[in-house]
Structures are given as structure tokens and as C-alpha cells.
């Protein structure tokens with residue numbers, strides 16, 4: 037990362053919101069459901085499935101969690117009415133995990149039940165390590181009752197191998213990702229090679245057990261490694277899927293589709309777009325650098 041981009045990433049909180057909005061447009065499908073529906077219709081048209089996500093996390097009031105529950109149910113109904121090829125991703129801290137476990141379990145059960153009535157599926161995102169135990173516990177409880185729920189796991193956590201070995205016993209439905217939160221070295225791999233080796237080891241454990249996995253990455257080495265495992269286990273395209281974030285690496289997305297694999301795009305939308313945008317821009321310092329240059333040099337030549 038260049039020094040300029042490093043400085044920009046550090047000072048992102050000082051950038052005016054409209055500027056962040058302009059540069060993060062590619063990562064967010066809009067503020068409201070009709071805009072997100074249009075994005076998903078486009079993705080479906082080019083052969084991608086989607087998973088829609090109502091932005092928001094770390095809710096501390098039951099009323100707000102209740103609003104989020106309603107929004108999630110509306111998204112599922114919208115997917116059904118518009119005949120979209122999309123499921124729903126949720127974060128448990130949007131639905132009350134920081135407030136009360138049983139309250140959250142009930143909210144998630146309502147969403148998963150509504151999804152089942154519409155023949156759809158709900159994926160539980162994985163958040164920071166303080167939530168891992170509770171997230172897996174809610175997932176396992178619901179999985180006993182519902183086949184249409186899955187969970188994300190993070191290859192950077194040292195515990196994940198044990199979690200996956202445990203979860204495959206119940207034929208879990210996984211999303212494998214590297215993990216996005218800053219975690220201490222005691223519990224998380226820090227080196228890229230270790231995180232990647234863990235990612236592929238975990239995918240192999242899942243394939244071996246015959247469970248389903250969404251391979252969520254934009255990393256060339258992990259895509260190549262996953263291709264090798266798909267070939268080794270002689271899998272059909274319906275037995276797994278690739279997943280990518282909206283707005284990231286279109287050329288790679290199209291290549292994976294051309295290679296005959298299924299691709300699901302994570303489509304976030306909602307009024308809580310700012311936090312998500314800053315996170316994406318921090319991950320992509322080149323974009324953050326472009327944004328800063330555009331601001332700094334916008335009057336050049338006039």
C-alpha cells in the first residue's frame with residue numbers, strides 16, 4: 037500500500053459523507069428495496085444468483101431489532117413477488133444479539149420460518165469473535181428445525197477447524213470466508229499464507245463430508261485452490277457455489293461463470309450504508325486513494 041493510500045485510509049472518517057457515498061456506489065445497491073431489486077434483476081440477467089443484505093449491525097434497542105426483523109421479512113416477500121433468484125443474509129447483532137439471546141433466537145426463527153414458507157433460504161453472517169459461540173448456538177438450534185438456514189465461518193479463526201468438524205456432522209450449509217474483523221493473534225491466524233491454507237483445508241473437510249459450501253472470496257489463489265478441490269472430489273456445480281461482494285472484481289466473477297460454476301453476489305442495501313462503505317474502502321486502499329485524489333485535485337486545470 038502506498039504511503040498516500042495509507043494516509044487516506046487512516047483519515048477516512050474525516051471524508052464528507054456525500055463523497056464516501058459517491059465512491060462506494062459500486063458496493064451498495066441503494067438505500068431502499070426497489071433499488072436493490074433492480075440490481076438483483078440485473079445480476080440474475082447475467083447469470084448470477086444473489087443474497088440480499090439489509091445493512092445494519094450492533095443494534096442496542098429492541099424496537100430497532102424489531103424493525104430489522106420486519107425489513108428482513110419484507111425482503112423475503114419482495115424476492116418472492118419479483119421472482120428473483122436470491123436468498124437473504126442476516127447479521128445477528130442487527131436482530132438483538134447484543135441485547136438478549138432468546139429475543140434474537142425468536143427473531144431469527146421468525147425470519148427463517150417466513151423464508152421456509154416462501155421456499156427460500158437464510159444465511160447467517162459471522163461477526164466478530166465475541167459473537168461466534170452465540171451465533172453457532174443459534175444456528176445449530178434452528179438447523180435442527182429448519183433445512184433452509186446456513187452459517188458463515190471464518191478461516192482466520194484458529195477455532196474454526198473444530199467448529200467445522202463439529203458442524204459437518206449435521207450436514208451444515210456453510211459460507212467459507214477469510215474473516216473481516218480485527219482479531220488478536222492468540223485466536224486468529226495473521227499471515228495471509230496461514231489464513232489461505234486454513235481456508236482450503238476447511239473447504240476440503242466440508243467437501244469430504246458431503247456438505248454444501250459457498251466459497252466466498254476474490255483471492256486468485258483461493259479460487260485456483262478451490263477449483264483443484266472441486267476436481268479432486270468430482271463435484272457437480274449444484275454441490276457448491278462461489279460468492280463475491282457486489283462491485284468487486286467483475287472480470288473474475290465473469291471468468292468463474294464462464295468456467296461453468298455458480299456465482300452468488302452479496303447485495304447490501306439500506307440506510308445504514310456509511311459504516312459498510314468505509315469498511316469496503318479500507319479494504320481497497322487503491323479506491324480510497326482515487327477518492328482522495330479526486331477531492332484534492334478536482335479544480336486542477338480550471
Ligand SMILES: Cc1cc2nc3c(=O)[nH]c(=O)nc-3n(C[C@H](O)[C@H](O)[C@H](O)COP(=O)(O)OP(=O)(O)OC[C@H]3O[C@@H](n4cnc5c(N)ncnc54)[C@H](O)[C@@H]3O)c2cc1C
Nearest residue numbers: 161162188213214215216252253254255279280281302320
Ligand atoms: C459473499 C461474501 C460474504 C462475506 N461474509 C462475511 C462474513 O459473514 N463474515 C466475515 O467476517 N467476512 C465476510 N466476508 C468478507 C471476507 O471475510 C473477506 O474479508 C473479504 O472477502 C476479503 O477477502 P478475500 O478472500 O476476497 O481476499 P483478499 O486478499 O482480501 O482480496 C483478494 C483481492 O480481491 C480484491 N478485493 C478484495 N476486496 C475488495 C474490495 N472491497 N474492493 C475492491 N477489490 C477488492 C483485491 O484485488 C484483492 O487483492 C464476506 C465476503 C464475501 C465475498
